[in-house]
Amino acid sequence: MYRCAAFVLLFSCGVVFHQSHGVEVNVTGEDKKLCLYANLMLNFSVSYKGADNKTLTALFKLPENVMSDGSKCDEKTSTLKLNFGDGHSWSMNFNKSGKSYLADQITFSYKLSDSNYFPGSSSNKTITVSQNANINDVELDNCYSCKSKDEISANLVNMTLWNVLVQAFVANGSKSENITSCSADHSTTPVPTTIPTTAATTAAPVTNTTTTPPTTPPTPLPTPQTGNYSISPSGPNTTACLLASFGLRIGFKQNQTYQEMNFDPHGANVSGKCGVSSSELVLVSEELTVAFTFVNDTKKFRLLTLNVTVNTGSGFHEVDTNLTLWETNIGSSYMCNKEQNSTISDQLSLYTFNLRVQPFGVKKGDFSTADECFLDSDLSFLVPIAVGVALSFLIILVLISYLIGRRKSRTGYQSV
Numbered sequence: 001m002y003r004c005a006a007f008v009l010l011f012s013c014g015v016v017f018h019q020s021h022g023v024e025v026n027v028t029g030e031d032k033k034l035c036l037y038a039n040l041m042l043n044f045s046v047s048y049k050g051a052d053n054k055t056l057t058a059l060f061k062l063p064e065n066v067m068s069d070g071s072k073c074d075e076k077t078s079t080l081k082l083n084f085g086d087g088h089s090w091s092m093n094f095n096k097s098g099k100s101y102l103a104d105q106i107t108f109s110y111k112l113s114d115s116n117y118f119p120g121s122s123s124n125k126t127i128t129v130s131q132n133a134n135i136n137d138v139e140l141d142n143c144y145s146c147k148s149k150d151e152i153s154a155n156l157v158n159m160t161l162w163n164v165l166v167q168a169f170v171a172n173g174s175k176s177e178n179i180t181s182c183s184a185d186h187s188t189t190p191v192p193t194t195i196p197t198t199a200a201t202t203a204a205p206v207t208n209t210t211t212t213p214p215t216t217p218p219t220p221l222p223t224p225q226t227g228n229y230s231i232s233p234s235g236p237n238t239t240a241c242l243l244a245s246f247g248l249r250i251g252f253k254q255n256q257t258y259q260e261m262n263f264d265p266h267g268a269n270v271s272g273k274c275g276v277s278s279s280e281l282v283l284v285s286e287e288l289t290v291a292f293t294f295v296n297d298t299k300k301f302r303l304l305t306l307n308v309t310v311n312t313g314s315g316f317h318e319v320d321t322n323l324t325l326w327e328t329n330i331g332s333s334y335m336c337n338k339e340q341n342s343t344i345s346d347q348l349s350l351y352t353f354n355l356r357v358q359p360f361g362v363k364k365g366d367f368s369t370a371d372e373c374f375l376d377s378d379l380s381f382l383v384p385i386a387v388g389v390a391l392s393f394l395i396i397l398v399l400i401s402y403l404i405g406r407r408k409s410r411t412g413y414q415s416v
């Protein structure tokens, strides 16, 4: 059993672990004396559901600015509770048994409604998971140390604990100088009297995460669902004056992070208005608000202004005007069945799928004939061919002029 090989090191916790950049917590008892000490690093990987039942994964680390409310020390049991973000908490329970103590359970409780950590979550639930902690048989009045990574999986959550230094049931208000280290640390080095150097060098990730931007890896989104939208001049019973049908995705950059989001047409709020020279379509979902303003410049219409607001995460807002997208003759509709990518600005891109739109001159509530985008046309495949032909033509031209040139210079020589 590894425990038998547990080493006792005569260093103070503070001296040995000055390299650690973990989250440090001092819990004091009623007498204002230290009763529970912890310094640890902790990463989370949480899978959750987003729109369309899509599985998302939130990767984040325990931020440095945690609160230890709810931590407590009793004679036989102690609790370390770390609260962070918008109501999340991570806790570890310690029990005294005989001349040693152990941590029997880790509990992680997280709120999916916190969009800083769980952007795009389709649920508001608070979820609590528990798992056994692997901290056993720590001698009383000893610090427990484990530099090695400890992977803890509980349902939809994976937690990685490393650079751990804890002491429960601290006597006399000061941390112990004696250390019980975990078995995983021992196996990394056979030399017992030193802290494993390999672990020590890898264990110094210099990151400060007071703000902890949650990083969701950019996974390719499914094709957005096509929504059918119509605006009527007055009330829903009258025939439509603006028609639009498309799948919509926006890409936006915020804090140097690029993100894409599909617009969910289910339950979306549709509003807008039709005018002679300007019409508007406003789509509002739980996550996104997108307003399209179209302009009629007597002969043609086009998308002039785009106003995008992202309601999740730390939010995003941008209004772009003077656009020249989807330009079409008045009296026709604009159509583009292929995926159309439009770069609106450095921060914003618009992706449309199965697009058909008519903001002016709708007759009998139906789309007029369509002007189809170039991407859709059967001729678009000709582009590479045309380029090839032009290139070969150029090569032939160069060849001919070279041959003519040679001929000329030869006759030149002969005439001398």
Ligand SMILES: *[C@@H]1O[C@H](CO)[C@@H](O)[C@H](O)[C@H]1NC(C)=O
Binding pocket: 045, 046, 047, 057, 153, 156, 157, 158
């Ligand atoms: C947790 O780890 C297991 C095994 O490594 C992996 O299959 C699973 O996807 C992980 N879950 C999360 C939420 O990261």
Ligand SMILES: *[C@@H]1O[C@H](CO)[C@@H](O)[C@H](O)[C@H]1NC(C)=O
Binding pocket: 052, 053
């Ligand atoms: C999500 O999945 C659940 C069952 O897993 C199903 O009942 C529900 O209809 C799905 N919702 C969507 C939007 O696909």
Ligand SMILES: *[C@@H]1O[C@H](CO)[C@@H](O)[C@H](O)[C@H]1NC(C)=O
Binding pocket: 043, 059, 060, 061, 149, 160, 162
């Ligand atoms: C912990 O998470 C951060 C980012 O969330 C990552 O950079 C780091 O590599 C992770 N460390 C471990 C040991 O998983």
Ligand SMILES: *[C@@H]1O[C@H](CO)[C@@H](O)[C@H](O)[C@H]1NC(C)=O
Binding pocket: 113, 122, 123, 124
């Ligand atoms: C989440 O809560 C907010 C208000 O607290 C509510 O407006 C919203 O509908 C809820 N969303 C879900 C998916 O339950």
Ligand SMILES: *[C@@H]1O[C@H](CO)[C@@H](O)[C@H](O)[C@H]1NC(C)=O
Binding pocket: 008, 141, 176, 177, 178
């Ligand atoms: C550390 O452990 C040794 C041997 O178990 C003991 O003699 C010594 O008093 C301990 N030191 C502290 C500060 O507890």
Ligand SMILES: *[C@@H]1O[C@H](CO)[C@@H](O)[C@H](O)[C@H]1NC(C)=O
Binding pocket: 208, 210
């Ligand atoms: C984070 O670290 C950078 C340098 O790495 C430093 O400039 C910055 O002030 C630190 N931020 C905080 C909040 O500690």
Ligand SMILES: *[C@@H]1O[C@H](CO)[C@@H](O)[C@H](O)[C@H]1NC(C)=O
Binding pocket: 237
């Ligand atoms: C509204 O439409 C319904 C059927 O779609 C029709 O029965 C009703 O008469 C209409 N009301 C008006 C005021 O036109």
Ligand SMILES: *[C@@H]1O[C@H](CO)[C@@H](O)[C@H](O)[C@H]1NC(C)=O
Binding pocket: 289, 291, 307, 308, 309, 319
């Ligand atoms: C953009 O839309 C928001 C609502 O989402 C609105 O408050 C704002 O006034 C709009 N901006 C412009 C310039 O239309």
Ligand SMILES: *[C@@H]1O[C@H](CO)[C@@H](O)[C@H](O)[C@H]1NC(C)=O
Binding pocket: 321, 322
């Ligand atoms: C739109 O373009 C016109 C001329 O093309 C210019 O005068 C105007 O300032 C532009 N407006 C914006 C908001 O860029």
Ligand SMILES: *[C@@H]1O[C@H](CO)[C@@H](O)[C@H](O)[C@H]1NC(C)=O
Binding pocket: 339, 340, 341
């Ligand atoms: C549009 O962008 C996506 C990536 O976001 C890319 O896969 C696709 O090929 C692009 N389509 C066009 C027509 O440029």
Ligand SMILES: *[C@@H]1O[C@H](CO)[C@@H](O)[C@H](O)[C@H]1NC(C)=O
Binding pocket: 275, 276, 277, 296, 297, 298, 299, 330, 331, 360, 361
């Ligand atoms: C477009 O604008 C012109 C001039 O402003 C107007 O005469 C025409 O009726 C408008 N077309 C539509 C379909 O509203």
